[in-house]
Amino acid sequence: MAKYLNEFDATMQMIQGKWKIMILYELAEAGTSRFGKLHRYIKNVSHKTLANQLHQLEEDELISRFDFQTAEPHVEYQLTAKGKSVIPLLDAICDWGDTHVDHALIDRTLCDE
Protein backbone atom coordinates (compact mmCIF):
# COMPACT_ATOMS: atom_id res chain seq x y z
CA MET A 1 0.00 0.00 0.00
CA ALA A 2 2.77 2.43 0.88
CA LYS A 3 4.19 1.45 -2.47
CA TYR A 4 1.00 2.49 -4.18
CA LEU A 5 0.96 5.82 -2.39
CA ASN A 6 4.37 6.65 -3.79
CA GLU A 7 3.17 5.80 -7.25
CA PHE A 8 0.13 7.97 -6.73
CA ASP A 9 2.29 10.92 -5.77
CA ALA A 10 4.70 10.30 -8.63
CA THR A 11 1.84 10.20 -11.14
CA MET A 12 0.20 13.29 -9.68
CA GLN A 13 3.50 15.13 -9.89
CA MET A 14 3.67 14.37 -13.60
CA ILE A 15 0.18 15.51 -14.52
CA GLN A 16 -0.35 18.40 -12.16
CA GLY A 17 0.59 21.80 -13.41
CA LYS A 18 -1.78 24.50 -14.55
CA TRP A 19 -1.35 23.91 -18.30
CA LYS A 20 0.02 20.39 -18.66
CA ILE A 21 -3.26 18.77 -19.63
CA MET A 22 -3.79 21.34 -22.39
CA ILE A 23 -0.32 20.67 -23.73
CA LEU A 24 -0.85 16.91 -23.64
CA TYR A 25 -4.30 17.08 -25.21
CA GLU A 26 -3.13 19.44 -27.94
CA LEU A 27 -0.20 17.17 -28.79
CA ALA A 28 -2.50 14.13 -28.72
CA GLU A 29 -4.73 15.85 -31.28
CA ALA A 30 -2.19 17.61 -33.45
CA GLY A 31 0.47 14.91 -33.26
CA THR A 32 3.22 17.50 -33.18
CA SER A 33 3.52 21.18 -32.40
CA ARG A 34 6.00 24.01 -32.00
CA PHE A 35 6.55 26.31 -29.03
CA GLY A 36 4.90 29.28 -30.67
CA LYS A 37 1.93 27.26 -31.83
CA LEU A 38 1.34 25.91 -28.34
CA HIS A 39 1.66 29.42 -26.97
CA ARG A 40 -1.02 30.64 -29.36
CA TYR A 41 -3.25 27.64 -28.66
CA ILE A 42 -3.00 27.91 -24.91
CA LYS A 43 -4.14 31.43 -24.28
CA ASN A 44 -3.27 33.10 -20.95
CA VAL A 45 -0.19 31.04 -20.28
CA SER A 46 2.93 33.10 -19.75
CA HIS A 47 5.97 32.53 -21.86
CA LYS A 48 8.10 31.39 -18.94
CA THR A 49 5.49 29.07 -17.51
CA LEU A 50 4.90 27.33 -20.84
CA ALA A 51 8.63 26.74 -21.13
CA ASN A 52 8.70 25.38 -17.58
CA GLN A 53 5.83 22.96 -18.09
CA LEU A 54 7.26 21.71 -21.38
CA HIS A 55 10.58 21.16 -19.65
CA GLN A 56 8.93 19.18 -16.83
CA LEU A 57 6.94 17.06 -19.27
CA GLU A 58 10.13 16.34 -21.15
CA GLU A 59 11.97 15.39 -17.96
CA ASP A 60 9.13 13.01 -17.08
CA GLU A 61 9.39 11.59 -20.60
CA LEU A 62 5.76 12.32 -21.43
CA ILE A 63 6.80 14.42 -24.42
CA SER A 64 9.86 14.54 -26.64
CA ARG A 65 11.62 17.61 -27.99
CA PHE A 66 13.33 17.83 -31.35
CA ASP A 67 15.51 20.81 -32.21
CA PHE A 68 15.95 21.28 -35.97
CA GLN A 69 19.18 23.22 -35.37
CA THR A 70 18.48 25.68 -38.17
CA ALA A 71 19.42 29.35 -38.28
CA GLU A 72 15.81 30.26 -37.62
CA PRO A 73 15.06 28.42 -34.33
CA HIS A 74 12.67 25.55 -34.89
CA VAL A 75 11.68 23.07 -32.18
CA GLU A 76 8.93 20.48 -32.29
CA TYR A 77 7.26 18.66 -29.45
CA GLN A 78 5.28 15.42 -29.54
CA LEU A 79 3.99 12.74 -27.20
CA THR A 80 6.18 9.79 -26.31
CA ALA A 81 4.67 6.31 -25.90
CA LYS A 82 4.48 7.05 -22.18
CA GLY A 83 2.74 10.33 -22.93
CA LYS A 84 0.20 8.59 -25.13
CA SER A 85 -0.48 6.03 -22.41
CA VAL A 86 -1.41 8.73 -19.92
CA ILE A 87 -4.15 10.23 -22.10
CA PRO A 88 -6.79 7.63 -21.14
CA LEU A 89 -6.00 8.33 -17.50
CA LEU A 90 -6.58 12.04 -18.05
CA ASP A 91 -9.83 11.16 -19.80
CA ALA A 92 -10.86 9.10 -16.77
CA ILE A 93 -10.22 12.08 -14.49
CA CYS A 94 -12.29 14.33 -16.78
CA ASP A 95 -15.07 11.76 -16.94
CA TRP A 96 -15.28 11.40 -13.18
CA GLY A 97 -15.53 15.18 -12.91
CA ASP A 98 -18.17 15.17 -15.63
CA THR A 99 -20.48 12.99 -13.56
CA HIS A 100 -19.54 13.99 -10.02
CA VAL A 101 -18.64 17.66 -10.06
CA ASP A 102 -21.26 20.31 -9.58
CA HIS A 103 -21.34 22.02 -12.95
CA ALA A 104 -22.47 25.31 -11.44
CA LEU A 105 -19.05 25.52 -9.82
CA ILE A 106 -16.99 25.22 -12.96
CA ASP A 107 -18.88 27.15 -15.60
CA ARG A 108 -17.28 30.38 -14.43
CA THR A 109 -13.89 30.19 -16.07
CA LEU A 110 -14.23 28.68 -19.49
CA CYS A 111 -11.22 29.40 -21.63
CA ASP A 112 -11.99 32.65 -23.38
CA GLU A 113 -11.60 31.56 -26.93
Next chain:
Amino acid sequence: MAKYLNEFDATMQMIQGKWKIMILYELAEAGTSRFGKLHRYIKNVSHKTLANQLHQLEEDELISRFDFQTAEPHVEYQLTAKGKSVIPLLDAICDWGDTHVDHALIDRTLCDE
Protein backbone atom coordinates in the same frame (compact mmCIF):
# COMPACT_ATOMS: atom_id res chain seq x y z
CA MET B 1 -13.15 20.43 -24.67
CA ALA B 2 -12.82 23.53 -22.53
CA LYS B 3 -15.63 21.96 -20.52
CA TYR B 4 -13.55 18.88 -19.92
CA LEU B 5 -10.57 20.91 -18.87
CA ASN B 6 -12.57 22.59 -16.15
CA GLU B 7 -13.71 19.22 -14.92
CA PHE B 8 -10.15 18.00 -14.94
CA ASP B 9 -9.06 20.94 -12.81
CA ALA B 10 -12.02 20.56 -10.48
CA THR B 11 -11.26 16.87 -9.97
CA MET B 12 -7.56 17.50 -9.48
CA GLN B 13 -8.36 20.15 -6.90
CA MET B 14 -10.38 17.62 -4.94
CA ILE B 15 -7.79 14.85 -4.86
CA GLN B 16 -4.56 16.80 -4.70
CA GLY B 17 -3.20 17.50 -1.28
CA LYS B 18 -0.31 15.79 0.37
CA TRP B 19 -2.36 13.46 2.61
CA LYS B 20 -5.80 13.25 1.02
CA ILE B 21 -5.29 9.89 -0.63
CA MET B 22 -4.18 8.37 2.67
CA ILE B 23 -7.26 9.75 4.38
CA LEU B 24 -9.54 8.45 1.63
CA TYR B 25 -7.90 5.02 1.50
CA GLU B 26 -7.98 4.65 5.28
CA LEU B 27 -11.67 5.57 5.41
CA ALA B 28 -12.36 3.20 2.52
CA GLU B 29 -10.77 0.39 4.49
CA ALA B 30 -11.87 1.21 8.01
CA GLY B 31 -15.30 2.50 7.08
CA THR B 32 -15.15 5.16 9.74
CA SER B 33 -12.45 6.86 11.77
CA ARG B 34 -11.84 9.60 14.30
CA PHE B 35 -9.46 12.54 14.09
CA GLY B 36 -6.96 11.09 16.53
CA LYS B 37 -7.02 7.70 14.85
CA LEU B 38 -6.31 9.25 11.45
CA HIS B 39 -3.53 11.29 13.00
CA ARG B 40 -1.93 8.14 14.39
CA TYR B 41 -2.42 6.26 11.13
CA ILE B 42 -0.98 9.00 8.95
CA LYS B 43 2.42 9.53 10.45
CA ASN B 44 4.28 12.76 9.73
CA VAL B 45 1.21 14.85 9.03
CA SER B 46 0.97 17.93 11.18
CA HIS B 47 -2.08 18.52 13.31
CA LYS B 48 -3.08 21.66 11.45
CA THR B 49 -2.61 20.16 8.02
CA LEU B 50 -4.69 17.09 8.82
CA ALA B 51 -7.48 19.37 10.00
CA ASN B 52 -7.17 21.41 6.78
CA GLN B 53 -7.31 18.43 4.48
CA LEU B 54 -10.28 16.93 6.32
CA HIS B 55 -12.06 20.25 6.02
CA GLN B 56 -11.41 20.44 2.27
CA LEU B 57 -12.58 16.86 1.73
CA GLU B 58 -15.72 17.67 3.67
CA GLU B 59 -16.32 20.82 1.62
CA ASP B 60 -15.95 18.78 -1.56
CA GLU B 61 -18.39 16.24 -0.12
CA LEU B 62 -15.98 13.35 -0.42
CA ILE B 63 -16.25 12.66 3.32
CA SER B 64 -18.84 13.38 5.97
CA ARG B 65 -18.24 14.55 9.52
CA PHE B 66 -20.37 13.62 12.49
CA ASP B 67 -19.91 15.37 15.83
CA PHE B 68 -21.25 13.34 18.76
CA GLN B 69 -21.59 16.51 20.82
CA THR B 70 -20.52 14.79 24.02
CA ALA B 71 -18.56 16.32 26.89
CA GLU B 72 -15.47 14.48 25.73
CA PRO B 73 -15.09 15.60 22.08
CA HIS B 74 -15.87 12.79 19.67
CA VAL B 75 -16.00 13.24 15.89
CA GLU B 76 -16.21 10.57 13.25
CA TYR B 77 -15.44 10.78 9.55
CA GLN B 78 -16.50 8.47 6.76
CA LEU B 79 -16.73 8.40 2.98
CA THR B 80 -19.80 9.75 1.24
CA ALA B 81 -21.17 8.03 -1.88
CA LYS B 82 -19.18 10.55 -3.88
CA GLY B 83 -16.09 9.71 -1.88
CA LYS B 84 -16.57 6.01 -2.52
CA SER B 85 -16.94 6.66 -6.23
CA VAL B 86 -13.56 8.36 -6.42
CA ILE B 87 -11.63 5.40 -5.01
CA PRO B 88 -11.50 3.50 -8.34
CA LEU B 89 -10.13 6.65 -9.96
CA LEU B 90 -7.38 6.87 -7.35
CA ASP B 91 -6.66 3.19 -7.98
CA ALA B 92 -6.35 3.92 -11.70
CA ILE B 93 -3.82 6.66 -10.99
CA CYS B 94 -1.81 4.31 -8.76
CA ASP B 95 -1.98 1.57 -11.37
CA TRP B 96 -0.72 3.83 -14.15
CA GLY B 97 2.19 4.81 -11.91
CA ASP B 98 2.80 1.15 -11.12
CA THR B 99 3.43 0.35 -14.76
CA HIS B 100 4.86 3.61 -16.07
CA VAL B 101 6.88 5.19 -13.28
CA ASP B 102 10.51 4.33 -12.78
CA HIS B 103 10.50 2.48 -9.48
CA ALA B 104 14.03 3.56 -8.69
CA LEU B 105 12.71 7.08 -8.35
CA ILE B 106 10.05 6.36 -5.77
CA ASP B 107 11.57 3.78 -3.47
CA ARG B 108 13.29 6.51 -1.47
CA THR B 109 10.48 7.70 0.76
CA LEU B 110 8.37 4.78 1.82
CA CYS B 111 6.24 5.65 4.79
CA ASP B 112 8.37 4.79 7.79
CA GLU B 113 6.16 2.32 9.49
Next chain:
DNA sequence: CTGAATCCATTAGGATACTG
Protein backbone atom coordinates in the same frame (compact mmCIF):
# COMPACT_ATOMS: atom_id res chain seq x y z
C1' DC C 1 11.45 31.78 -32.73
C1' DT C 2 12.92 29.61 -28.52
C1' DG C 3 14.35 29.98 -24.04
C1' DA C 4 16.84 31.53 -19.85
C1' DA C 5 17.15 34.97 -15.86
C1' DT C 6 15.19 38.05 -12.41
C1' DC C 7 11.69 39.75 -9.47
C1' DC C 8 7.26 39.25 -7.31
C1' DA C 9 2.57 37.45 -5.45
C1' DT C 10 0.12 33.55 -3.93
C1' DT C 11 -0.43 29.19 -1.78
C1' DA C 12 0.47 24.69 0.66
C1' DG C 13 2.07 22.81 4.41
C1' DG C 14 4.96 22.42 8.91
C1' DA C 15 5.96 23.99 14.03
C1' DT C 16 3.98 25.56 17.76
C1' DA C 17 0.82 27.30 21.11
C1' DC C 18 -3.89 28.06 22.65
C1' DT C 19 -9.17 26.91 23.47
C1' DG C 20 -13.23 24.18 24.96
Next chain:
DNA sequence: CAGTATCCTAATGGATTCAG
Protein backbone atom coordinates in the same frame (compact mmCIF):
# COMPACT_ATOMS: atom_id res chain seq x y z
C1' DC D 1 -9.97 14.82 21.86
C1' DA D 2 -10.85 18.07 18.21
C1' DG D 3 -9.99 22.35 16.37
C1' DT D 4 -8.18 27.18 15.66
C1' DA D 5 -4.58 30.90 15.26
C1' DT D 6 0.05 32.66 14.21
C1' DC D 7 4.36 32.50 12.15
C1' DC D 8 7.55 30.62 8.76
C1' DT D 9 9.48 28.32 4.55
C1' DA D 10 9.35 26.32 -0.07
C1' DA D 11 7.30 25.91 -4.44
C1' DT D 12 4.23 27.46 -8.29
C1' DG D 13 3.38 30.49 -11.68
C1' DG D 14 2.97 35.39 -13.81
C1' DA D 15 5.46 39.83 -15.78
C1' DT D 16 9.20 41.32 -17.75
C1' DT D 17 13.70 41.51 -19.74
C1' DC D 18 17.78 39.63 -22.05
C1' DA D 19 20.21 36.31 -25.39
C1' DG D 20 21.21 33.27 -29.35
